[in-house]
Amino acid sequence: MNKAMAEPLKNLLHPGVVTEIADRLSQCAPGFDRDRFAASAGDGLEALELMQRSLKIRDALLETLPADFPAAATAIDAALPSGTAPGLSGWALLPVSQFVAARGLGDFALSLSLLRRLTRHFTAEFAIRPFIHADQDRALAAIRGWVADDDPHVRRLASEGTRPRLPWAMRLPQLVRDPQPILPILTALLDDPEDYVRRSVANSLNDIGKDHPDLVADFVARHIAGAPPPRLRLLRHASRTLLKQGHRGVLANFGFAPPSGIGTRLSLATTAVRFGDSLVFGLTVENSHRSKQQVMIDYAVHHRKANGGTSPKVFKWTVATLEPGASLRLEKRHSIRPITTRRYYAGTHRLVVLVNGEAVCEADFELDMA
Known part of the structure; x- marks a missing residue:
C-alpha cells in the first residue's frame, strides 16, 4: 500500500494565512492598509520555501503596520486570542513575531512583554533571539522571570529561546562561548511539571555539551543524585550526544564504568x-x-x-x-x-x-x- 506524500512544510504559510492576518489586523489597527498588505505578502509567495514565506509576510507587515512600534504592538496584542474570543494563532504568528524582532529592538520591555503573550499561541523562540544577541544581560534579566510563569509555553520559551544552537534560528555566539548565564534558567526548570518544558531543557543542555562537554557532565553530576524519574530522563536525554561520544564523566554519571572483563x-x-x-x-x-x-x-x-x-x-x-x-x-x-x-x-x-x-x-x- 503506497503512503500519500507528506504535505510540504512550506505550505504551512499559504495565501489563506495571509488573508487571516489581513482580516485580523484590519480590525485592530486603525488605518491598516489591508489590500496593500495582502498584495505585498501574497506576491510570489507560493514560489518560496517556509522561512522565505515568513520573511516575505513580515516585510509586508513592516510596510503596512504603524511605524510607531507601541501602536503596532497594541494592534498585534489586540489581534491575539483572548479568553474564548478567537484571534491570530499558529503559523500565522511566525511572521508576526519576526515583525516584533525587526521593529521592536528599540523598545525592549514592550517587545519582550508582547512576545511573552504571543508565545502562548505560537512559539516566539525565533523572535526572542535578536533581543538576546543585542543586549544579553537585559534580555536574560526579563527571561529569568518567566520560569515561574503559570503558562508552560512561556516557561518553555525561557529555555528554548535561549538555546545556544537552536535549529533554524540565529546562533547566539556569546552563549556558545559561555553558557553560564542560562544555567540558572535551566536549573529552575529541571523539575517542571510539563514534559514539553523538560525536553526543551534537555535539548539546551545537549546544545551546550557540543561546546562544553565537561560543563554538562558536571551539571548532570550535581543534579542526578536522588533525581526523580522525570528529571533522570531529562538528564539522560541532555547527555545523549556525550554518551554516544563516550565522554567518560557523563558515562560515570549513569553508572557506566570502563569495561573490565x-x-x-x-x-x-x-x-x-x-x-x-x-x-x-x-x-x-x-x-x-x-x-x-x-x-x-x-x-x-x-x-x-x-x-x-x-x-x-x-x-x-x-x-x-x-x-x-x-x-x-x-x-x-x-x-x-x-x-x-x-x-x-x-x-x-x-x-x-x-x-x-x-x-x-x-x-x-x-x-x-x-
Missing part, C-alpha cells in the same frame, strides 16, 4: 551488502568479572566518503546489567537505504561495537551501490 564476539551475516538492503549482525557479550556490570552497547558505522576516507556515525543499541559469568546475545538489522542526510559510496565500510563508550570489536563489510 567484558568479552565480545561479533559476527556478520554477510560481508557484502547491496544498497537498499540491511547489514545483519550478531553480538555476544560475556562478563568474566567477579562483579556485575552495567553495559551500554552501541555501534558505529564508519561510512565511506567520496575521498576514500570514512566518517563514523554512532547508533544506540541497548543497555543491560550482566551478572558475573553471564552472557548476552544480540542481533541487529541496520538498514542502508536512501536518506536525505547522507550520500552513500561503494566500497569498504567498517562496523565498530562500543561498550561503555570504548571500541571492543569491529568488522569490515563491502557496500555494493550497483
